[in-house]
Amino acid sequence: MRFFAAFLLLCSLPANDVTAAEKPNILFIFADDQCFDTLRAGGNDEVHTPNLDRLTRRGTTFSRTYNQGGWHGAICVASRTMLNTGRHLWHARDIENDLKSEWVPQKKMWSQLMSSAGYQTFFTGKWHVKADPPQIFDVARHIRGGMPKDTKAGYDRPQSKDDTSWLPWDTAQGGFWEGGKHWSEVVADDAVDYLQMAAADVRPFFMYIAFNAPHDPRQSPKEFVDMYPAEKIRIPSSFVPKYEHEIGVYGIRDEKLAPIPRTEWSVQVNRQEYYAIITHMDQQIGRILDKLEESGQADNTWIFFTADHGLACGHHGLMGKQNMFDHSARVPFIVCGPGVDQNRRRDEFIYLQDVMPTSLQLAETDIPEHVEFQSLLPLLKGDSAATPRTAVSGAYMMTQRMITVGSDKMILYPEIGVSVLYDLAQDPLELRDLSNQPGATATKQRLFQQLLKEQQSTGDPLDLKQSFPDFG
Numbered sequence: 001m002r003f004f005a006a007f008l009l010l011c012s013l014p015a016n017d018v019t020a021a022e023k024p025n026i027l028f029i030f031a032d033d034q035c036f037d038t039l040r041a042g043g044n045d046e047v048h049t050p051n052l053d054r055l056t057r058r059g060t061t062f063s064r065t066y067n068q069g070g071w072h073g074a075i076c077v078a079s080r081t082m083l084n085t086g087r088h089l090w091h092a093r094d095i096e097n098d099l100k101s102e103w104v105p106q107k108k109m110w111s112q113l114m115s116s117a118g119y120q121t122f123f124t125g126k127w128h129v130k131a132d133p134p135q136i137f138d139v140a141r142h143i144r145g146g147m148p149k150d151t152k153a154g155y156d157r158p159q160s161k162d163d164t165s166w167l168p169w170d171t172a173q174g175g176f177w178e179g180g181k182h183w184s185e186v187v188a189d190d191a192v193d194y195l196q197m198a199a200a201d202v203r204p205f206f207m208y209i210a211f212n213a214p215h216d217p218r219q220s221p222k223e224f225v226d227m228y229p230a231e232k233i234r235i236p237s238s239f240v241p242k243y244e245h246e247i248g249v250y251g252i253r254d255e256k257l258a259p260i261p262r263t264e265w266s267v268q269v270n271r272q273e274y275y276a277i278i279t280h281m282d283q284q285i286g287r288i289l290d291k292l293e294e295s296g297q298a299d300n301t302w303i304f305f306t307a308d309h310g311l312a313c314g315h316h317g318l319m320g321k322q323n324m325f326d327h328s329a330r331v332p333f334i335v336c337g338p339g340v341d342q343n344r345r346r347d348e349f350i351y352l353q354d355v356m357p358t359s360l361q362l363a364e365t366d367i368p369e370h371v372e373f374q375s376l377l378p379l380l381k382g383d384s385a386a387t388p389r390t391a392v393s394g395a396y397m398m399t400q401r402m403i404t405v406g407s408d409k410m411i412l413y414p415e416i417g418v419s420v421l422y423d424l425a426q427d428p429l430e431l432r433d434l435s436n437q438p439g440a441t442a443t444k445q446r447l448f449q450q451l452l453k454e455q456q457s458t459g460d461p462l463d464l465k466q467s468f469p470d471f472g
Contacts, residue, residue: 024302026206026363033309039053041053047275067308073322077129083308111208127145214281221280237429256319271313302359304358308331310329335376391404408424412467422434452464
């Protein structure tokens with residue numbers, strides 16, 4: 001009966017609405033703080049991610065996906081503002097305070113553009129953008145900020161193996177526990193419920209499903225924590241008690257999640273809790289995918305999974321994402337859809353925010369001039385005219401800059417006049433600074449010139465030539 005009713009409604013629609021009804025659905029699943037190297041299908045044999053692995057097998061993974069950085073410690077704010085406006089890093093910062101007064105009324109936000117293309121738009125979970133979801137989504141539920149305000153999670157822990165002052169499954173600690181239910185479970189409940197509701201609407205849907213996981217406080221049910229005995233968690237190869245350069249991050253909340261200098265045990269516990277909340281989120285994603293299959297809409301739905309940025313969680317003596325190493329700037333990115341190559345891995349440079357113009361192109365609507373990111377459809381469809389990026393760049397406040405061209409990567413610390421150089425092909429974990437090797441200066445000068453071009457593209461106001469006159 002439901003399908004017959006939908007057919008009758010379809011026949012009664014104007015021609016342009018009929019076209020909209022035939023467009024593919026878009027399911028966007030967004031994690032928070034998830035490093036690219038946290039999927040079993042991606043090569044991490046410590047973590048259990050059966051449902052994300054399931055997506056990996058069904059679709060194409062872009063293995064070199066980056067976030068451009070942030071203008072303050074909350075990298076997620078910059079990432080999400082770029083995502084929802086389509087603007088590059090510093091251009092997004094410049095318009096951040098105008099979203100409510102100018103961008104929302106002008107219907108320039110991602111979800112508004114999808115709505116104009118004939119989509120019913122839905123949001124649940126973490127937002128963290130200076131615009132109100134109820135104003136720009138047709139349906140919005142359980143809108144969350146960045147950190148739970150009532151969390152009792154302790155910092156500077158664990159001090160030792162006897163330190164059990166905070167347990168991730170203790171619902172009395174607040175945080176992601178609300179009424180005995182985890183926020184990830186609430187997000188999945190909302191998504192499943194909406195899929196039931198959307199079945200009665202002839203319009204295609206655009207679902208923006210934003211988990212707070214695996215951001216701290218890294219809480220999950222005990223059964224998930226027990227999957228990862230802390231003493232068996234591997235110490236990252238890049239482990240050091242403290243990063244060798246003073247880059248102005250150790251006063252940030254993220255870095256206070258473990259003692260300084262770091263201990264191996266504190267890193268093992270943090271990674272134990274990180275993996276546990278990822279596996280718990282993966283289970284909730286599985287519920288959404290199962291409901292999509294049950295709805296009969298799976299074959300006409302494009303699914304995108306990514307995260308707003310990565311996380312150090314013990315690499316290089318760091319815990320947070322306020323750095324330019326790949327573990328913090330690089331994220332997973334999986335796309336599944338009609339005609340998309342299955343179980344394929346691609347190594348072109350992309351930014352996670354490329355999902356925004358990709359979805360607009362799938363919606364068969366014009367990509368506005370203000371959108372600076374690139375649609376991935378030409379790459380996914382094997383278009384010979386596709387022009388992959390030759391470089392990616394990143395920035396953190398005025399204290400860090402990054403450029404990667406091919407496998408050559410340079411990180412700059414302008415305030416202290418330090419530059420480091422890596423060959424990601426030979427050293428993907430960024431363990432060996434090549435600055436003292438023959439030819440390093442010439443490589444840095446070449447990368448520096450490319451970075452200057454990237455600065456123009458992103459609207460970066462920092463004059464790097466003052467800090468690095470020998471490169472300019």
